[in-house]
Amino acid sequence: MKFSDFVATNAIRSHVDAHTKEGVIREMAQSLVEAGNIAASDLESIVKAIMKREDLGSTGIGRGVAVPHTKHPSVSRLVGTVAVSHDGVDFESLDGEPVQLFFLLVSPPDRPGDHLRALENISRQLRDETFCRQLKAARGPVDIQHLLEEADSHGVAS
């Protein structure tokens, strides 16, 4: 799976304003509403579900990266977006470090394989520290979009 298979380009944000875990999640979900990927009426329910998942254990996987996610019956295919916080947000990460780079995923309940393949793609690409650093330094959504496209064209499609 590639980034282009699940990242909603119009929902990419290079400067999130929020400074809390829930704030970032809400801002990213809102960007998916504005991009037309999720319905405004589902926003609260999706934010709540993602926060509930975070209660089970932070999705801050280290290296300043978090992958907040949930299954939600309102989506028929995996949708996601990317956001960067230049200040960093306390996400109760596994390594205790603040998070600057976020990949938010909402997947249909009956497609666990797609979710796993999106996580596979994200984690495989983020092993490249240069890629990680470039994403965090992005000045606009277009920079992020280009970095993701470049990663897609280099990565092994699976």
Add this chain to the structure above:
Amino acid sequence: MASTIPERDGQRADSRVSMNDLVVSREVVVGMPQGLHARPADLLTREARKWQSRIELLKNVQRVDGKSILEVLTLAAEAGTRLVVEATGPDAREALEAIGGLFDRNFNEQEN
């Protein structure tokens, strides 16, 4: 059942491993309906980091560091996937038992 293969001099061309270290491995099956997703990957790497031994997971030809969540997530191991857990080091046997146990208990996942 864990198989135990004592390391012998020259048997393995791996400089990170001392010749006195044990290498033990066993097959596990991903039993969770959602596969080896972020939460079990977190539990797995937390457990792996408790041990001095090197812990690796093998899926066909892919070999990843069991102490790194980024690496474990690159397995994209769906329900039913067979993996081999390999532990190398002075506490390999205990480490393998602990990690194998996580798979045996499906990482205490509730069906959802």
